[in-house]
Amino acid sequence: MKLPERIASVLAPHLGELSADTVARHVCAKYGLDDHATVEQIEQLTEFLRRGLVAYVGAEKAKDLAAECGKLTKTA
Numbered sequence: 001m002k003l004p005e006r007i008a009s010v011l012a013p014h015l016g017e018l019s020a021d022t023v024a025r026h027v028c029a030k031y032g033l034d035d036h037a038t039v040e041q042i043e044q045l046t047e048f049l050r051r052g053l054v055a056y057v058g059a060e061k062a063k064d065l066a067a068e069c070g071k072l073t074k075t076a
Helices: 003-015 017-031 039-057 059-074
Strands: none
Touching (some): 003 039
């Protein structure tokens, strides 16, 4: 499973499948993320997701989801 698909699988229960897929593909393209992301790219990803998710899931859950997505890049 590629990185956008892994991120989408984390976000889908909270955003719906289509929105999660769109967000995951967008953020990976925006920051040039692939299965070999740098620490800086991972930090950018988590901060971008955290800020964007607040409106949908609240601040605490947004922080948790963003961190979970960041961990996916480290284990790739």
